Amino acid sequence: MGFKAYFARRLINTVIVVFVTVTLQFFIFRIMPGNPLAHFISPNFPLESRRALMELWGLDKPVHEQFITYLSNLFTGKLGISFISQRYVIDEVLERLPNTILLMGSSTTLMIVLGIHLGVLAGSRRGSKTDVASVTFGLLTQGLPVFFLGLLLMLTFSYYLPVVTGGLINFPVAGTVSRPPPPDLPGYVMDVLWHLTLPMVTLVIISFGGYTLIVRSLMIDVMAQDYILTAKAKGLPERSIIYGHGLRSILPPISTMVGLSLSGIVGGAVITETIFSWHGIGRYLYEAVLQNDYPVMQGTFFLLSMVTIIANLVVDLIYGLLDPRIRY
Amino acid sequence: MSRLFRSYAVLLIVCVTLNTFHMGVASSVPESSKYPINGPRLDEILCVYHATPEAAVAAIRKGDIDILSDIFRPSDVHVLSEDPNLNITFSQQTHYCYVAFNTRREPLNDKQFRKALAHLIPREEIASKLFEGIVVTPMLYETSPAFGRWHNPNVATYPYNPTRARQILSSGGYGWDRDGKLIGPDGKLLRKVSFISPTQEEAPTSYEIAKLTVEEMKKIGLDVYQEPVSFDSLLTRVLTERSFDIYFLCVSNLGKYPRWLYDYYHSSLDVPDGDNTPGVRDMELDRLLYTFRFESETEEEGERAVWRAQEVIADIAARVPVYSRYQIEAYRKGLEGMVEHRGVGYFTSGAFWTYLNLSRVGLPAGGKVKVDVGGRVRTLNPLYGSGAYEQKIITLIYDSLLASDPQTGEIVPYLAEGWKIQNLMVGKSKVQKITFKLARNVTWHDGEPLTSADIRFSMEYIKQNRVPAFISSIERVINVSDPDPYTLEVTMNGTSFFNLIDVGGIVIIPKHIWKDVSDWRTFQPDREPHPKVKGLTKMVGTGPFILAEEKPGEFWRLRANPNYFKRFPAVKTPVEGVGLEEWSLNLKTLSLIAIPILLVLIGYLMLRRRVSRRI
Numbered sequence: 054m055g056f057k058a059y060f061a062r063r064l065i066n067t068v069i070v071v072f073v074t075v076t077l078q079f080f081i082f083r084i085m086p087g088n089p090l091a092h093f094i095s096p097n098f099p100l101e102s103r104r105a106l107m108e109l110w111g112l113d114k115p116v117h118e119q120f121i122t123y124l125s126n127l128f129t130g131k132l133g134i135s136f137i138s139q140r141y142v143i144d145e146v147l148e149r150l151p152n153t154i155l156l157m158g159s160s161t162t163l164m165i166v167l168g169i170h171l172g173v174l175a176g177s178r179r180g181s182k183t184d185v186a187s188v189t190f191g192l193l194t195q196g197l198p199v200f201f202l203g204l205l206l207m208l209t210f211s212y213y214l215p216v217v218t219g220g221l222i223n224f225p226v227a228g229t230v231s232r233p234p235p236p237d238l239p240g241y242v243m244d245v246l247w248h249l250t251l252p253m254v255t256l257v258i259i260s261f262g263g264y265t266l267i268v269r270s271l272m273i274d275v276m277a278q279d280y281i282l283t284a285k286a287k288g289l290p291e292r293s294i295i296y297g298h299g300l301r302s303i304l305p306p307i308s309t310m311v312g313l314s315l316s317g318i319v320g321g322a323v324i325t326e327t328i329f330s331w332h333g334i335g336r337y338l339y340e341a342v343l344q345n346d347y348p349v350m351q352g353t354f355f356l357l358s359m360v361t362i363i364a365n366l367v368v369d370l371i372y373g374l375l376d377p378r379i380r381y
Numbered sequence: 382m383s384r385l386f387r388s389y390a391v392l393l394i395v396c397v398t399l400n401t402f403h404m405g406v407a408s409s410v411p412e413s414s415k416y417p418i419n420g421p422r423l424d425e426i427l428c429v430y431h432a433t434p435e436a437a438v439a440a441i442r443k444g445d446i447d448i449l450s451d452i453f454r455p456s457d458v459h460v461l462s463e464d465p466n467l468n469i470t471f472s473q474q475t476h477y478c479y480v481a482f483n484t485r486r487e488p489l490n491d492k493q494f495r496k497a498l499a500h501l502i503p504r505e506e507i508a509s510k511l512f513e514g515i516v517v518t519p520m521l522y523e524t525s526p527a528f529g530r531w532h533n534p535n536v537a538t539y540p541y542n543p544t545r546a547r548q549i550l551s552s553g554g555y556g557w558d559r560d561g562k563l564i565g566p567d568g569k570l571l572r573k574v575s576f577i578s579p580t581q582e583e584a585p586t587s588y589e590i591a592k593l594t595v596e597e598m599k600k601i602g603l604d605v606y607q608e609p610v611s612f613d614s615l616l617t618r619v620l621t622e623r624s625f626d627i628y629f630l631c632v633s634n635l636g637k638y639p640r641w642l643y644d645y646y647h648s649s650l651d652v653p654d655g656d657n658t659p660g661v662r663d664m665e666l667d668r669l670l671y672t673f674r675f676e677s678e679t680e681e682e683g684e685r686a687v688w689r690a691q692e693v694i695a696d697i698a699a700r701v702p703v704y705s706r707y708q709i710e711a712y713r714k715g716l717e718g719m720v721e722h723r724g725v726g727y728f729t730s731g732a733f734w735t736y737l738n739l740s741r742v743g744l745p746a747g748g749k750v751k752v753d754v755g756g757r758v759r760t761l762n763p764l765y766g767s768g769a770y771e772q773k774i775i776t777l778i779y780d781s782l783l784a785s786d787p788q789t790g791e792i793v794p795y796l797a798e799g800w801k802i803q804n805l806m807v808g809k810s811k812v813q814k815i816t817f818k819l820a821r822n823v824t825w826h827d828g829e830p831l832t833s834a835d836i837r838f839s840m841e842y843i844k845q846n847r848v849p850a851f852i853s854s855i856e857r858v859i860n861v862s863d864p865d866p867y868t869l870e871v872t873m874n875g876t877s878f879f880n881l882i883d884v885g886g887i888v889i890i891p892k893h894i895w896k897d898v899s900d901w902r903t904f905q906p907d908r909e910p911h912p913k914v915k916g917l918t919k920m921v922g923t924g925p926f927i928l929a930e931e932k933p934g935e936f937w938r939l940r941a942n943p944n945y946f947k948r949f950p951a952v953k954t955p956v957e958g959v960g961l962e963e964w965s966l967n968l969k970t971l972s973l974i975a976i977p978i979l980l981v982l983i984g985y986l987m988l989r990r991r992v993s994r995r996i
Contacts, residue, residue, distance in 0.1 A: 087613020090654060091620055098767070098849070099644050100655050101856065105849040109902065138759040139902045148933065204435055212439040226445060227436045232429045232751070232936035330432035332934030340757060345613065 060370065067366050074358045078351050079123050083116065089136050089345040110136050123351060132352030137344055142352035145337065150319070152229050153333035155249060156326070157318040160256035165311060167257065168264020169300075175265065176272020177295045188269065191262030203255045203328035210251060224251050227330030252329040256322055267310065271303040278302075305372055312368035319360045417793065420737030421925040421941045422718065422949045425749035428774055428937040430758065437753050441467065441711055446751040448716075450729035452709040455513035461711045473527040474708040475635035475724040477520055478587075479700045480594065483625050485660040488571050492698060493553030498627075499539035499701040500546040501597040508704055510593075511586050516709065520702040523694050524639045524687075527705075527724040529790060530680075531639050533688040536695035546601055563602040573604045577618065577628040580609040590703065591629050619658050628658075629703070634731075634769060637724065637790045638882070639687055643674040646694055659699035666693045678804065678876045715742050716750065722787040729755065730769040733776055734787045737925055737947070746949055758937070761907040761920060761928070763888045764843065767850040774937050775888070778826075779922035782817060782836065783885030792882065796820055796831065796889065796923065797869075804876045812859065813876045815884065817869040823946045825891050826921045827914045833863035838892035840871070840884065846901050854883035891921050907931055 089110065090103050098106075107113045111122060126133040132142035168191075175187035194202075207226065215223040225231065225248050235241050275281065276299055284294045323335040334353065341349035429446060431437035438457050441449045442464055452458060452469075462469045480502060482489040489495060504519035521538035524531060554566030563571045576598075578584075578591030591607050598605045605627075610618070618624045635641055644650050647670050650657040669690040677683035694700075708726030712719070718738040725731040741748040756770040763779050766772065784795040794800075797817040805812050823831040840861045843851045857880065860872040873880045898904045904919075907928055911917035920928040925947070926939035942948075 085613070086611060087617050088621070091613060091616035099853045100650060100652070101853050102849040103654055105847045105852050108847070109849060134903060139762060139765050140760065140905060141903065207436065208439060212443055215443060226440045226443065227431045228429075228935050230932065230935065232427060232932075233930060233938055234932070327432045328436070330430060330436055330935075332932075336432065 063366055063369060067362055070362055071359070074362070075124070075127065075355060078354050078358070079120055082345070082347050082350050085345070087345050088112070089347065091345070123348075126348070127352070127355055132355065133348030135341075135349045136346045137341075137349070142348050145349070146334065146353060146356065149332055149334050149337055152331060153326075153335065154318060155229075155245070156252055156256070156331060156333060157322065159249065160253045160260070160322075161314055161318055163253070163257045164261045165264060165314075168261040169268050169307065171261070172265040172268025173272055173295060173300055176269040177276055177291075177299060179273055179276075184269070187265055191265040193262075194258050195260075195262035195266075197259060199255065199259050199322075199324045200328060202259060203252070203325055206251050206255055207328060229332055248329075252322075252325050252331055255325050255328075264310070268303065268307065271306060272299055275299045275302050308371065309368055312364045313361070315360060315364040319357060418720070418734055418738045419947045419949045421945065422738060422740040422746045423736075423749055424747050424941050425929075426736060426777065426926060426939045427749060427751045428754040428758075428939065429751055430754050430756075430935060440753065441713065444713065446753050448710070448712045448728045448750060448752040450708070450710045450726060450753065451755050452711060453516055453706065455516050458515050458709055466713055467711050468714055469709065469711045470721075470727050472708040472710075472721060472726040473518070473525065473724065474633070474706065474726060475525065475527050475637075476631065476633035476708075477523075477525060477635070477705045478590075478629065478631035478703045480627060480629050480703060481619075481659050481700045482627055482698075483623065483659060484697075484699050485623065486626060488565055489574070489626060491553065492696075493549055494555070495698040495701075496539065497546040497549040497553070497555075497601075498598060498603075499698050500542045500549070501601065502539070502594050502701060502703055503541050503597055504703055505541065507590050507593060511589055512704075515707075517704040517706045520705040522691075523700065523702055524642070524691055525702075525705050528637075528639055529723055530684060531687055533691040536692050537698075538695070539698065539701055543597065543601060550601070557602050561602045562604060571604060573606065574598075574626045575608045576605055577608050577610055577615055577625050579612050579615060579629075583612050587629055587631070594629075620656075621653050623653075623658065623660065631706075633706070635724075637785060638879075639691075640674060640879070642687065642690060642694065643670045645700070646670060646690075646697075661697055661699045663693060663697060666690060666697070669693065674879065675875050675877050677878055680878055683878060716740070717742050720787050723790060725787075728752065730773040731776070732787075733784070736777055754937070758933070760905065761931075761937075762901075762904055763890060763906070763922070764846075764848045764850065764901055774928075774939070776924070777926040777939055778920060778924045778928055779888045779890070780823075780924050781886050781889060783881070792885065794820075796823060796836075797885070800881065800885075802881065810874065811876045813873045813880050815871045815873065815881055817871070819867045819869065820946055821867055823923050824944050825893075825923055826927045826942060827891075827911055827917055828944075829891065829893055830866075831889070831891075831923050832866040833869040834866070835892045836869050836889055837861045837863045838896070839887065839889050842890065842895060842901070843887060848901070851887050854887055858884065889923065894919050894921050 089112070090107060104113075111119060114122075123133065130143060132146070134140065135142055135145060138145065171187045171191070175181075175184040178184055207224075210222065210224040211226045215221075229245060229248050230241070231244050231248075235244050272295075281294060281298055284298050289297075319334065322333075323339045325331065326333045326336040327339065337349065338353045340346075341353065429440075431440055434452075434454060434457060437446075437449055438452075438460065440446045441461070444466070449461075452461065458469070461467055480499075482495050482498070484490050484495070504521075508514055508517050508519045521540060522532065522534070522536065524533065526532050526534070550563070556564045556568075558564055558570065565571050576591055576595050579587045581588040588607075588609055591609075595605050595607045615628060615630070619628050619630070632641075641656070644656040646657060646661045646663075646666055648657065648662040648667050649655075651660050651662060669686045673683050673686040673690060677686055708729060710726055710728050712728065716739060718735070718740045719727045720732070720734040720738055721727055722732045722734065727735055739750065740746065741750075752773075754770050754773055756768075758766075758771045758774065759768060760766045761771060761775060761778075763775050766775050780796050782795060782797040783792050783800075785792055796819060798820045799818045801816045803814045803816075805814055817833075817836075819831065819833055819836070825831060840855055840858055842848075843855050844858060857874040858871060859874055860870075862870045864870065871884050873884070894906070895901075895904075906919040906921070909919045911919055911921065918928060923946070925942050925945050927942050928937065929940040930936075930938040
């Protein structure tokens, strides 16, 4: 099968997956217990007000009409109107997306670089102190609950150390910028980086261990291969053997892992965003789930599933580039 | 690689050390101000958002914010009360948690049985064990003392008393078998009863309260079990399906008047999604509640009806109060002029007079404060934003026709300087004509004068669009007219004293902005620039503060309205310095110089390494 036929088949599969996902996303939230109205149980919202809300949200219409409205909202790009804020979901997503991409993008990049680097080092020097330290540290940090580490870092660097050091070390308690932010652009950029540090570090510490352990395991397998022995016999520098021969041959599985983590870059990190009051997609989605805000859940999950599906497609397509043995 | 990380660490340390730490301000003793109040005194209020209580508590202790409301964890109360830079306040609020019985089902349809169970709720143990005795107060009354004149203290109460519970059951014909299990008056064992509570993961204290109560019920021989379900399931089963025996739930922000009693106990609200979840159907209670809600022409008349209604409600024992949470608030020393609002507290949503009167000690006018907004601000659309957190901001930007005394709840003039009420008969119907006289010196934030046309527009707009948050307040309005720019006539169905309160409390929106709005639901006035005035948004009200800047999800900066019609007599003082922040900014700018230097250094080191390798 040639590349074009393979591409066409994968594309058709992708379209089917999108349709099934979109349909499931609509019905799953309606099967879930509870309805959005239940959150207006407050006596300040008497029955006539709740009924007016049902009309406003379109929940008084039959399910098939709601489904058609949902589909048209998805494909007109607005993704519907949030029950809770009455804003277009796409506007709310776009407002938060830069923050999430900044946090998740930077932490994922660092996590991948650090994880792969340590994994390669540990795998290529099996049994060494570096190996033992990497595995121990990787296992330890991967097992830490993110809320615990996040709160620990926040209280240490944003409260206790500022008090102890008289403000010499002082990270922000919350937010993506100071309140109010610096008026000048360079100051603003620095301010954002300052706010980014703790949540980013939290995510990196929690997540890099997974990469380290997997890459280490792959590297151990690869380093026992005959062609590595041949390379060593040829007298190639160790660095060239590890990175040029060893790492390159494990790139396909790594690229799958990286591809799957792309949806996380858009989807955000619920707990970390909450702990650091980070105005991102993860927290947005979490609040929407708590409040049964169907349009937000549907719209956001639609975006996330699209990113995942497309990332999978792209990863499949670039496999051939990474591994010359693969033929379509 | 490791060198790069070392460089990043150095860079971080530089950034960190270039930022300063702002500790507290001088202390003072709070003092209530006399009413009525002219304001605002402050130049600026900065409302900021923290997503977790840990962050909010750290922020106030650190000096990042001045005011924090809604403190509910005993550990936080301990920590904050020990901080020498903070004052902490406790206020009774109109909040309560209750156990409700489904009166449609046996054996809970028996009043005697419900009364016996009501005596089995260990309120003191709940308050002391689960809330360390400081966050909540055990509650015996449906309408708590926080309601002032509307609270009837002479009603049947059900303090924890298992012996009394057994006596009630015995006198009601109940008995016990050899194993100590309860037998009904018909001689048969009582069926198994479920007690729905939220799950331990979702609401640990509610779960524990249900557990403690279930244990007490088991002790008297009732075959009862706890059924933890997700919060959503609980609400659906209780509110919509009515498929429950007993449940536990809390409600807050009950308002100044016990109007919810109508929703909670009138038989017309025993419908799916109606609030009469226990299924109370009592003709006398229906009559009393209807009289209170729709027919009382004076507050005295309403008071008589609602006092009697409370006696009936207590006797029915369909809901049994368990506890009420205090409104606990903390503020940094150095603030004065805060006003206690009965049932609300000092600083939280609804504490309007505080923000009108608040100032820094020694600075009668000027200065700024940073306030934790409390939770997610979903929208600043004044017609849609009905949550407590957005109301905290919206009520400072938009005014209403009338206000209320923070202590007595008595209606007082605001945008309307005065009013006249006429009770009339139209055909066979009683109607009420309320004539408002508006203050003449009120302007919108953009300088346009406020006239009766704006108020007429607001009422008609709400009615035409069936705006959920206000529809129940405005639905009895038959006609609105504006004979002159400062007179407004509103004709309403019925002659209830709530008519004045209802129309006097709706938000007033500017006609010149809102008449061009195509869809009121999706209109976000804070995100659209004002068509004429540069620097303003369409978030135009007549209120004491103007929205000057916002970053949704982060902060909202409110600037004092210089033309406010109740402006505090101008005392020209400079805006209180934000010296430390400005200094921080300068240092951050300095750190920008450090970054290129570091980058050059890193580049140099990498280059040197590569060169040395080649050699």
